[in-house]
Amino acid sequence: MILKKYKIIQPEIIICLVIVLSTFAIYWQVKDYDFVSFDDKLYIIENSYVKNGLTPESIFWAFSFEDKDKTYWIPLTWLSYMLDYELYGLNPGKYHLTNLFIHIINSLLLFYVFRKMTGEIWKSAFIAAIFAVHPLNVESVAWIAQRKNVLSTFFWMLTTLFYINYAEKPSVLKYISVFFCMLAGLMAKPMLVTLPCVFVLLDYWPLKRLVIFKKVENREYSSKNNFPKQLFYYLILEKIPLLMLSFASVSIFWSSLEYYDNIISKDAIPVKLRLANAAVSYLSYIKKMIWPSNLSVFYTYPDYIPSWKALSAFFILLIITFAAFYRIKKNPYLITGWLWYMGTLFSVSGITQNGLWPEMADRWAYVPLVGIYIIIAWECPRVLKNYAFRKKILYTGSCIILAAFMVCTYFQAKHWTNTFTLFKNAVNIDPDNWVAHNSLGVFLAEHGKIDDAILHFSRSLQINPSYAFTYNNLGTALAEKGRFDKASEQFLMALKLDPDYTEPYYNLGLIYTEKGDTEQAVKYFFKVLNIDPEHKKTYNKLMLLIKKMSASDKLKYYSRLLNIMPDSYEINNYTGVLLAQQGKADKAVKYFIKALNLKPGYEQAHINLGNTFARLKDLNKAVIHFSKALQINPGNGTTYYRLGTSYAQKGDIETAVKYFKQALQINPDNAHINNDMGRAFMILGKNEDAAEYFKRALEIKPDFIKAAENLDRISSISESK
Structure with a gap:
C-alpha cells in the first residue's frame, strides 16, 4: 500500500x-x-x-x-x-x-x-x-x-x-x-x-x-x-x-x-x-x-x-x-x-x-x-x-x-537587462515604434548622451507628432544644450497638445529663471501650481524667487499662493512675518494662529507669535508661545534668549537670568545674549558678574557699542564707590 x-x-x-x-x-x-x-x-x-x-x-x-x-x-x-x-x-x-x-x-x-x-x-x-x-x-x-x-x-x-x-x-x-x-x-x-x-x-x-x-x-x-x-x-x-x-x-x-x-x-x-x-x-x-x-x-x-x-x-x-x-x-x-x-x-x-x-x-x-x-x-x-x-x-x-x-x-x-536593452530591442523589431524611441531618448539623456537623446526624441515625433510627453522630453534635452529658444518651442507644443500637462510649464519657468526674467518664470510656476498645488519642486523654485523680491511683491505673491493652497501652514507663516515687519502685528497674529491650526507642532509659528506679542507688549502671551516652542525643540538657544528677554521686560530678572544661562549653554559665543545677561546682573546689583559678561560680549564682537557702554557704566559705578 x-x-x-x-x-x-x-x-x-x-x-x-x-x-x-x-x-x-x-x-x-x-x-x-x-x-x-x-x-x-x-x-x-x-x-x-x-x-x-x-x-x-x-x-x-x-x-x-x-x-x-x-x-x-x-x-x-x-x-x-x-x-x-x-x-x-x-x-x-x-x-x-x-x-x-x-x-x-x-x-x-x-x-x-x-x-x-x-x-x-x-x-x-x-x-x-x-x-x-x-x-x-x-x-x-x-x-x-x-x-x-x-x-x-x-x-x-x-x-x-x-x-x-x-x-x-x-x-x-x-x-x-x-x-x-x-x-x-x-x-x-x-x-x-x-x-x-x-x-x-x-x-x-x-x-x-x-x-x-x-x-x-x-x-x-x-x-x-x-x-x-x-x-x-x-x-x-x-x-x-x-x-x-x-x-x-x-x-x-x-x-x-x-x-x-x-x-x-x-x-x-x-x-x-x-x-x-x-x-x-x-x-x-x-x-x-x-x-x-x-x-x-x-x-x-x-x-x-x-x-x-x-x-x-x-x-x-x-x-x-x-x-x-x-x-x-x-x-x-x-x-x-x-x-x-x-x-x-x-x-x-x-x-x-x-x-x-x-x-x-x-x-x-x-x-x-x-x-x-x-x-x-x-x-x-x-x-x-x-x-x-x-x-x-x-x-x-x-x-x-x-x-x-x-x-x-x-x-x-x-532584453529586460535594463532600459536601453529593452527599448533597443523594441526599435530593432519596429523602427517606427515611437514609444521605444522616446524611452531610449529618456535613458540616453539621463546618462548624459544628450545629442543621441535628441535624435531619438526627434524620430519619435516624426512618427507620432501628437505626443505631448515627447515634446517635453525634447525640450528638456535642448535646454540641457543651452538652446533655450528651441526648447521653449517644444514646451509650448506640448502645452498646445495637453494644456494641463504641468512639466512643460515648470520647464518654461526654469528657462526664464535661467534668463533672469523673474516675472515670466513666476508666471509659469504659478500655472503649474494652479493645476497641481502639490507640485513640490515648482513650489520650492517659486519660493526661492519670491524670497529675493521686495516686501510688497512678496506679500502679493504669498496672497496668490494662499488662494491656491489656503491650507499651507508655511505660506500663512511667511505672510504673518511680512505683515509683522510692516508693523501690522494684529493681522500677522491671525496668520500665525492659522499656521498653528494647520500644523499644531509648528515651532517657527510659536516663535513668531512670541516675537509679535513681545512687540505688542503682551508679554504673558509671548512667554506662553516661546515656552511652547521650547517644548517642541528644547535645543533652540535663540528661543531661550527670547524667553529670557520677555521675562526681563516683565521685571522677573531672576527667571530671565535662568533662561539666558540656558541660551548661553547652547550659544556661548552670542554677543547679544552675553550683553543682556550682563544687564540682568546689573539690575540684580551683581556688577562684577555683569562686567564679565560685557567683556565676553566685546571679545566676541569688539565693535559692540552697547556692551562697551554697559562696561563703562560698570566701571563708573566702581570708581564712584
Whole structure:
C-alpha cells in the first residue's frame, strides 16, 4: 500500500522539480537586472510611500485613491513592493527574484489545480510546463512593474483551488475562503473580474457539476436533460456574491482612473478601430503563442486596420467558437478552453482604454492562454489516439516544444537587462515604434548622451507628432544644450497638445529663471501650481524667487499662493512675518494662529507669535508661545534668549537670568545674549558678574557699542564707590 502510494506521488514530485529547475534555469539571470524606466520608476524608485516601507501612513496610502497619478487601485501589489523595500532597499535584482518566485508558485499551483480537477498527471504537467517557460510570459516575470500580474495570478490559482475544494463538498466556510481569496486577488489587480465566469466553465468541464447533456451507452450525449433544474440555477446563484465582488472591483478600478482623468476618450481612438484591433489581437496572441518571435515591450496602436483583416478575424473567431459549441458533447474541454481564452482576454482587449494603451501586450496573455493550453493538452492526444506510437510522439513532441520555448525565453529575458536593452530591442523589431524611441531618448539623456537623446526624441515625433510627453522630453534635452529658444518651442507644443500637462510649464519657468526674467518664470510656476498645488519642486523654485523680491511683491505673491493652497501652514507663516515687519502685528497674529491650526507642532509659528506679542507688549502671551516652542525643540538657544528677554521686560530678572544661562549653554559665543545677561546682573546689583559678561560680549564682537557702554557704566559705578 505504501509502495503504491509512493509510485503515485513520485511522478508528481519529479514534474514539480522539473518545472522549478527549468524555470530557474532560464530566469535566474534576472537577479542581475536593473529597474527599467517604463513604470518601475513610477511604482518604486520615485514612490516615496513605497520607499517608506510598511508604515501606517504607507499602508493607508496603498488602500486609498490619493496621490496615485497614472496608476490604479492595487493595494496588495503596493504592499508587496513595500515589503520588498523593507527587505532589500532599492536592490532591483531582489525585486526581480520576487517576481520569479511568484511565477514558479503560479506554475506549480496550475499543475496541482488541473491535476486535482482532471486526474490527468501528464496533461496537467504540460499545461503547467508551457505556462512556466513560454516566452510570452517573460514580460510578466522580468518586469518589476508587472508584480500585479504575477501576484493576482497567484490568487487566481489559489481561489480556484479553494473553489475545487468547495465544489467537492460545499460549505459556508469553504465558500468564504473562495470569496476572500478572490477579494485579495482583485486587490492585486482587477484581472480576476472574469473568474466567476471561469468557474461556470469549470463546473461544466472538468468538474462536471453543470450537466447539460446526459451521457448514454454509445458515449455520446443526448439532447434530453434530466439533470435537476434547480441545481443549474443553484450553480448560477452561488456565483452571485463573486460576481458582485467583480462588479465592485470594476467600479473601484474605473473610479481610480477617473480620479486622475486617465481614461482614453472614444474620440481619441474610434470604437470601430478598437473593436477591429480586439478581434485581430485575439488571433495575434495565438500566433505568438505558436511562434513567439519579435516580442516587444510595447506594440504601438495601429492608426488603421483594413476592413478585410478585421472581418476575417471576426469570422475566424466565430468559426472557432461555433466549432467548440458543436463539439461540446464529445469534447467538452474545447468549449471550456476556448471560452476561458476569449473571456479572460476580453477585459484587456482595448474596447475601453486608459493610459498609454498598446495594440496588444504579452503580459495580458499570461492567464488567458491557459485556455489554449487546455485545448492543446487534451486535443492532441485525442487526434493521435489511433497512432501506434502515440505516446512517443506526444512525449517527444512536448519535450522538443518545451526545450525550444526555454531557449527562446532565455534570450527573450535578456532584453529586460535594463532600459536601453529593452527599448533597443523594441526599435530593432519596429523602427517606427515611437514609444521605444522616446524611452531610449529618456535613458540616453539621463546618462548624459544628450545629442543621441535628441535624435531619438526627434524620430519619435516624426512618427507620432501628437505626443505631448515627447515634446517635453525634447525640450528638456535642448535646454540641457543651452538652446533655450528651441526648447521653449517644444514646451509650448506640448502645452498646445495637453494644456494641463504641468512639466512643460515648470520647464518654461526654469528657462526664464535661467534668463533672469523673474516675472515670466513666476508666471509659469504659478500655472503649474494652479493645476497641481502639490507640485513640490515648482513650489520650492517659486519660493526661492519670491524670497529675493521686495516686501510688497512678496506679500502679493504669498496672497496668490494662499488662494491656491489656503491650507499651507508655511505660506500663512511667511505672510504673518511680512505683515509683522510692516508693523501690522494684529493681522500677522491671525496668520500665525492659522499656521498653528494647520500644523499644531509648528515651532517657527510659536516663535513668531512670541516675537509679535513681545512687540505688542503682551508679554504673558509671548512667554506662553516661546515656552511652547521650547517644548517642541528644547535645543533652540535663540528661543531661550527670547524667553529670557520677555521675562526681563516683565521685571522677573531672576527667571530671565535662568533662561539666558540656558541660551548661553547652547550659544556661548552670542554677543547679544552675553550683553543682556550682563544687564540682568546689573539690575540684580551683581556688577562684577555683569562686567564679565560685557567683556565676553566685546571679545566676541569688539565693535559692540552697547556692551562697551554697559562696561563703562560698570566701571563708573566702581570708581564712584
